[in-house]
Amino acid sequence: QKEVEQNSGPLSVPEGAIASLNCTYSDRGSQSFFWYRQYSGKSPELIMSIYSNGDKEDGRFTAQLNKASQYVSLLIRDSQPSDSATYLCAVGASGGSYIPTFGRGTSLIVHP
Amino acid sequence: GAVVSQHPSWVICKSGTSVKIECRSLDFQATTMFWYRQFPKQSLMLMATSNEGSKATYEQGVEKDKFLINHASLTLSTLTVTSAHPEDSSFYICSARGLEQETQYFGPGTRLLVL
Numbered sequence: 001q002k003e004v005e006q007n008s009g010p011l012s013v014p015e016g017a018i019a020s021l022n023c024t025y026s027d028r029g030s031q032s033f034f035w036y037r038q039y040s041g042k043s044p045e046l047i048m049s050i051y052s053n054g055d056k057e058d059g060r061f062t063a064q065l066n067k068a069s070q071y072v073s074l075l076i077r078d079s080q081p082s083d084s085a086t087y088l089c090a091v092g093a094s095g096g097s098y099i100p101t102f103g104r105g106t107s108l109i110v111h112p
Numbered sequence: 113g114a115v116v117s118q119h120p121s122w123v124i125c126k127s128g129t130s131v132k133i134e135c136r137s138l139d140f141q142a143t144t145m146f147w148y149r150q151f152p153k154q155s156l157m158l159m160a161t162s163n164e165g166s167k168a169t170y171e172q173g174v175e176k177d178k179f180l181i182n183h184a185s186l187t188l189s190t191l192t193v194t195s196a197h198p199e200d201s202s203f204y205i206c207s208a209r210g211l212e213q214e215t216q217y218f219g220p221g222t223r224l225l226v227l
Contacts (some may be wrong), residue, residue, distance in 0.1 A: 032214040037190075042204045043221040044156070044218040049214075088156070092214050100216065 002027045004091050006103035011038045013110055018027025019076040021106050022086050026070070033065055037087040037106065044088055048074070079110040115200050116179055116208045118219035126227055133191045133222045135206030141186040146216060148178075150203045171223055196226045202217035 002029040003026040013019045014021055021035075032051055036044035050056045050072065062075040065071040072091075094097050115138040134194055135145060135209075147159045160176075162168040162183035170176045180192040189201050193200055207216040 034215065036218075043218040046215060046217065099158075099161055100214075102156050103160075 002030075002091070002093060004101045004103040006023055006087075006091055006105055007100065008106060010107040010109050013079050013108070015079060015081060015112050017079050017110075019079045020085065021074040021076075021089075023072045023074075023089030023091075023103055023107065024070055025072070025089075025091040025101075027091065027101075028067075028070060028092050030067075030091045031094065031098070032092030033063070033072045033088040034092075034100065035061075035072075036065060036090060038086045038088055038104075040078050040085070047087075050073045055093045073093055074107075079108075081110050081112055082112050084108055114215075114217040116206065116217050118202075118206055118217040118222050120222060122168075122223050122225075123221060124146045124225045124227065127197050128195055131193045131196055131224060133193075133204055133206075135189045135191070135208065135219050137187050137208040137210075137217075138207075140210050141210045142189070144190040144209045144216075145183055146207045146209075147181060147189075147191050148205045148207070150205060150221075151217065156205070158203075159191075193224065196224070200224065201226045 005024045024096045034049045035047045038044040050065045054064045060077045064073045088105045089103040090100040117136045119134045128223040148156045153193045159174045160170045168181035183189040205221040207218045
């Protein structure tokens with residue numbers, strides 16, 4: 001069974017700090033990885049996707065992927081209170097089914 | 113781009129009635145659509161995957177006769193909750209994906225309250 005693990009949190013960081021969100025996965029053949037943000041009462045919205053080992057930056061967000069360690073992370077620089085949300089890690093299945101597995105999400109609280 | 117809409121956003125119904133939720137991809141052709149359910153403070157739970165023109169594939173434990181899914185076109189999928197009961201009250205979210213794409217885009221969700 002494919003698993004995606006995230007610490008449920010909450011992760012609390014002060015405004016302006018770097019928030020680091022982590023995700024591990026069990027399917028060694030996975031090739032696609034996604035981070036979604038979900039505000040309370042809303043549906044998830046895509047933040048970033050990453051497919052290759054290393055870092056991918058988009059504004060204040062950086063996704064990091066290490067396939068050997070089966071680990072993907074999301075860094076949020078200069079955290080703002082508006083970043084307070086649940087962050088979902090999603091891992092695409094190997095074998096071309098394209099059905100991703102979602103983690104349970106990490107709750108992030110950015111306090112002023 | 114990649115906008116997915118859902119209708120209605122809120123629905124309140126009496127126990128025993130059926131409710132239909134629509135999911136539309138507005139600016140791309142969605143060859144695959146997913147239906148999720150999320151209870152308060154819990155994670156997303158995939159209910160079923162539907163490919164255009166094919167029968168939906170339901171996840172284990174999801175009653176296919178209770179949750180009817182139709183994906184008749186490349187821009188529209190519907191979920192019908194038949195004979196809804198209070199325990200079906202939840203946040204139902206669809207997502208859509210284009211051909212040979214791995215990124216899925218979520219609709220805004222539909223809150224169902226069964227009295």
